[in-house]
Amino acid sequence: MKKIISLIFTIIILVLIVVYGALVSFSESREYGRVSLDYYLLTPNELSQLSGYCENDPRFIYSSADGPKPAIIQLHCLFERNVMDEYLIKNKFDQASRNHFKRGDIEIEFEENDSNKVTVTTVYEYL
Numbered sequence: 001m002k003k004i005i006s007l008i009f010t011i012i013i014l015v016l017i018v019v020y021g022a023l024v025s026f027s028e029s030r031e032y033g034r035v036s037l038d039y040y041l042l043t044p045n046e047l048s049q050l051s052g053y054c055e056n057d058p059r060f061i062y063s064s065a066d067g068p069k070p071a072i073i074q075l076h077c078l079f080e081r082n083v084m085d086e087y088l089i090k091n092k093f094d095q096a097s098r099n100h101f102k103r104g105d106i107e108i109e110f111e112e113n114d115s116n117k118v119t120v121t122t123v124y125e126y127l
Contacts, residue, residue, distance in 0.1 A: 030062045038062070044073060044123050046108060050087060053079040055117075070107075071125040081116045 021041050032038035034051060042062045043051075051058040054077035065071040093101035093108060101108045107124040 028064060028066075032060050032062070034058055034060075042073065044106070044125060046091070046106065047073055047075045047121065047123050050079070050084070050121055051075055051077065053083045053087075055079055065125070065127050071127065073123045073125070075121040075123075076119070078113075078117045078119060081112055081118055084110060084118050084121070 017037075020037065030038055030042065032042070034057075039048075039060065043060060047060065051060075054075075056077050058075055058077040061074040061076070063072040088095075088101050088108065091103070093103045096102050096107075099110050099112070105126040107126075109122045109124070110118045111120045112118050
């Protein structure tokens, strides 16, 4: 009897996670932090790795793909520009312009302040 109850409970939890993931991925825009289920469901590996270099608490904004529009995920936090350069070179991104890099179906763009710190990193995922 205990096995049946735990099996039913596990199935219910899995169904809830799948339903939540579907609702989140189809929502137009979401803002979340690193300690969130959204972080694990929506954040691309590139932003997840870069958020480890943040000097302050990272915030993410997700905008779902729609037709030809890519999924757009932004990371808002501060870190040194050279960290971004090293990461992009190490992960074989091609430079399209000073603050715009591409690799396959992923594009990374970033904004920096006057002290050469990256403030916003944007990932475009073309699905």
